[in-house]
Amino acid sequence: MQIKDVEKLTGLSSKTIRFYEEKGLLEVARNANNTYRDYSEANVQTLKKIKIFRYFGFSLSDIAELLTQENSRVQAALEDRVQSLYAEEEKVFERRQLCQKFSKVYGNPAKIDEFNDIIDFKEADEFEELREVLVDSSVNSLWSTLLLTSVWIAWIWSRYFKNRQAKKSLVTKKDRREWKLLPVLLLGIILALLFFSGISIVTTYLLPENWFFYESNRFWGLVMIGVTVSSIGYWLFHFFKVYDLFDNWYLRFGSPILILLSTFLYLTNTTVVTEQDIILYSSLNLSGKHYRYEEVEKIEAWYGASHWRLSTNNRQGHFYYAIWLDGKKVVLSQPNVNDKIERFTDSYQELEEFDERLVNIGIPKTASAKHADKIDYDEQ
Numbered sequence: 458m459q460i461k462d463v464e465k466l467t468g469l470s471s472k473t474i475r476f477y478e479e480k481g482l483l484e485v486a487r488n489a490n491n492t493y494r495d496y497s498e499a500n501v502q503t504l505k506k507i508k509i510f511r512y513f514g515f516s517l518s519d520i521a522e523l524l525t526q527e528n529s530r531v532q533a534a535l536e537d538r539v540q541s542l543y544a545e546e547e548k549v550f551e552r553r554q555l556c557q558k559f560s561k562v563y564g565n566p567a568k569i570d571e572f573n574d575i576i577d578f579k580e581a582d583e584f585e586e587l588r589e590v591l592v593d594s595s596v597n598s599l600w601s602t603l604l605l606t607s608v609w610i611a612w613i614w615s616r617y618f619k620n621r622q623a624k625k626s627l628v629t630k631k632d633r634r635e636w637k638l639l640p641v642l643l644l645g646i647i648l649a650l651l652f653f654s655g656i657s658i659v660t661t662y663l664l665p666e667n668w669f670f671y672e673s674n675r676f677w678g679l680v681m682i683g684v685t686v687s688s689i690g691y692w693l694f695h696f697f698k699v700y701d702l703f704d705n706w707y708l709r710f711g712s713p714i715l716i717l718l719s720t721f722l723y724l725t726n727t728t729v730v731t732e733q734d735i736i737l738y739s740s741l742n743l744s745g746k747h748y749r750y751e752e753v754e755k756i757e758a759w760y761g762a763s764h765w766r767l768s769t770n771n772r773q774g775h776f777y778y779a780i781w782l783d784g785k786k787v788v789l790s791q792p793n794v795n796d797k798i799e800r801f802t803d804s805y806q807e808l809e810e811f812d813e814r815l816v817n818i819g820i821p822k823t824a825s826a827k828h829a830d831k832i833d834y835d836e837q
Contacts, residue, residue, distance in 0.1 A: 458495070460474060460475075463501055474504065480517050484500075519534075648689050652685060660673070665729065665731055665736070668729055669732065672792040673728075674723065678723050684715045687712075688712035734750075735750070737782065750815060750818060751818055754781040755822070755823070756820055756823070758825070759827070778812065
């Protein structure tokens with residue numbers, strides 16, 4: 458094929474392609490009839506690899522070596538580059554913070570020398586050595602972990618035997634009371650699992666026949682889990698007299714009411730996607746409001762960045778997909794898929810198909826790949 462065809466296939470200019478040839482990264486055969494360059498499919502694949510390697514910041518000499526290496530060596534080099542990018546990201550973050558501070562005090566002559574000293578310190582070899590020492594000290598080895606664990610266990614047992622000698626009757630009484638704590642906890646876990654399984658079955662039973670996937674409101678889901686688990690624990694501890702918890706009329710009758718209320722709010726605040734419609738259920742509209750795919754106003758996709766484990770729409774390691782209907786933002790992250798649809802086997806495959814349908818009918822979409830390297834849902 459000619460160089461114009463290669464330009465279209467790779468997105469590289471003819472000047473760049475010839476430059477890679479001159480550097481020995483690409484060997485192109487000549488046409489026997491007219492001596493013109495005759496690019497092969499293998500040449501196209503090589504150029505695509507070069508383009509990717511250059512994007513990741515590899516030098517031309519490194520790329521020349523990578524193109525001749527086995528897959529395992531290339532993968533190892535890419536992993537090393539990942540670590541380098543993490544280090545670069547850390548330096549950029551430090552510079553951004555320092556720049557932000559400098560912007561606030563700029564114009565103060567006294568701060569010029571102060572920031573100049575800070576930069577000299579950060580660029581000094583001693584600073585890098587100190588950084589390495591701090592990083593090394595923050596990581597525990599297997600042996601140090603075992604040692605610290607052994608010391609902690611020994612300290613716990615020494616406290617137990619000391620208390621047993623000093624307060625024998627109190628320790629004996631507590632031992633007798635808490636021997637049933639483990640079976641009570643196991644029973645609580647079983648009851649909680651049965652309850653949540655029942656909720657899932659009820660939800661599936663109430664869905665329309667042609668549903669693809671659904672997702673209930675994550676916030677109300679967390680509320681329901683918290684209320685249910687704490688209520689089950691309260692009842693079991695009281696029934697088996699493990700602990701003397703607060704016992705009054707409000708807790709006895711209020712906890713089941715809270716369970717019913719939180720379950721109702723969880724079930725009714727659900728988004729269902731079917732073959733043709735998107736249905737938004739709410740506590741004020743139990744029959745749900747139906748929307749056609751064409752009524753979606755826009756799409757947004759992003760990866761979470763928050764370390765807060767209870768974050769509903771920005772938790773690190775999670776992917777989020779949002780659509781706008783009547784100006785309302787509807788977020789989907791980990792929808793429950795219809796098991797009868799065999800093609801929905803991989804993670805996010807249902808969202809990919811849903812997204813493809815919306816994009817194909819012209820719904821505008823914005824997406825960000827920031828924090829994509831932190832995604833861990835597939836591993837889970």
